[in-house]
Amino acid sequence: MKFSRIFFVFFACAMLFSTTTAAPENFFKELERAGQRIRDAIISAAPAVETIAQAQKIIKGGGD
Structure with missing residues (x-):
């Protein structure tokens, strides 16, 4: 189990550094x-x- 965590962290760091771009x-x-x-x-x-705000107003019973 520890090996898989170490492998995952190493792989994640490798991907992070490989995708960076120059300044x-x-x-x-x-x-x-x-x-x-x-x-x-x-x-x-x-x-x-705005649509979500109108829907919330209708749900609360304040829609006109």
Whole structure:
């Protein structure tokens, strides 16, 4: 059992290090892109969140 845990941890670490990429050339540009992706994800999720809020209101008996 201990061997399987050690093997799993070793394999997980090997996969972690093999999938890393080099440092970006411009860190702030990459940070800005990440922020834009988060913003776009929030904007695209807005209709789903509104639908869930309406469903919760209906379930609580406050729907008009």
